Amino acid sequence: MLIKASGITDVGLKRETNEDAFSIDDELHLYVVADGMGGHQAGEVASRIAVDLINSAFKKWLTTSAPEEELFGLPDESLSPEGNYLASSIRLANRVIHELATMGDKRQGMGTTVAALLIMPSKVIAANVGDSRIYLIREGTIERLSRDHTIVAEQIEMGIMTVEEANASSLKHILTRNLGSAEDVLPEVFELEPANRDRFVLCTDGLTDLVTDEEILDLTLKADEPESLCRNFVDLALERGAHDNTTVVSVFVTKENKKDGSLRRSAMALADIWNGVQRVFKKLKP
């Protein structure tokens, strides 16, 4: 499996500081973006802590195959061990930011969103808190692998607000979940199987405020590699006024080239059959 990733963060045209942060780990294939908030540079601190802690905690648990009881917080039975490592690292980052944010100094009230993506040969894990998003572009369609934690998104899900009303709402930036404001947080986690030619886009609301899902699909389908795709996204946001910090990470997956793929697949199927035949023989032998 060949995985290429690239990321850019841009302060935008209206803000003086960049409170976004992101990370790319080409060994583990873990990608994180975070959008911090809170005055006196506290937003920058919150997003940086989130990105760094999620990376280090996840890496430690994954490389030691940590048992469930070593994780931070109760494991979620609907998730794989790796899904729980990722969820747990987000809960840990939340607790640390919350502690700092309630100490009463200049970091009072700081917080951050987070969107994290892990790609493994057998599964893809997407986790988020807040309104930073993860998109999957596959077979010409775009799908969100994250869920926005905002008042308006929750009202859309409950069927009491339309998407149009939500886009026009002055409340659309109010988060119902974030890292920092509460002692515990429940991250949204999804797992799926990777496919050849999968493209992923992780981004903060600086992008999604100005660029629609359809436009993200369009630009991704036209892109040859992740670096120029990220550049195109940020340029489009800048062209449209970039009122907020904008961060994009894009990841291109190539599972196998076509020839090898069909060969390997036939070989795997043959191996499956061979194992089956052997099992039958074993049973037949007295």
Next chain:
Amino acid sequence: MAKLVLMFNKQVLKEYPFDKESITIGRKQDNDICIDNLAVSGYHARIDKTGYQYILTDLQSTNGTFVNDKKISSHRLRHGDNIIIGKHVLLFVASEKERQEAEKEKEPEFNKTMMLDTEKQRELLAKQEAPVPTPKKPNKIGVLSFIDGSKLGEVELTKKLTRIGKSDNVEIKLKGLFMGSTAATISRRPSGYTITFTGGLSKLKVNGEVVKGSVPLKDFDTIELGSYKFQFYQKDSNR
């Protein structure tokens, strides 16, 4: 400190100082502002304070929440707003400081992301979800119902990613000479359940059509994998 003045037929009944991060209004006793009237839902509306701003949210009440005669689902309160709940009126009175800050924080700030103190809201949403049969709430769980005479019966899809095949580390184990180690996977995503063909010589069919990539699953879709046949549907989760 802001306050709310409860009125009925233009008579002032009571004044409530806004001394918390979040207050609720409803018929039940445990609301901060309890209005004992059948036109008022158990948990009717909520007001959250974020910085100097107050945000009113209707909690899917039966008869709705109105501000200055306009129906709202959520609304940023301004000094002097009349919140109408049933036949009662709550007048919102902001403090001097809040009025000044509200002036300063006009339009451009709408683009700024804000955080709500979430614990209270979580509690409320939890309370509210139980009695109201909310449409489209993702509290459902997918089930595979085997209709091919195998002894599997019904299998609940409790995992975010369920693998199906003949290998030992899959969630649903099926037999068959041509069955792939992992023949198919079903993942639960924000948009719902999706089935994906992953390998082997046994074909995956959904409603009779061969699937080589992924398709979203709908209630009562028929899935065939080798000699197995099962139906997908979603039921209310009791957790």
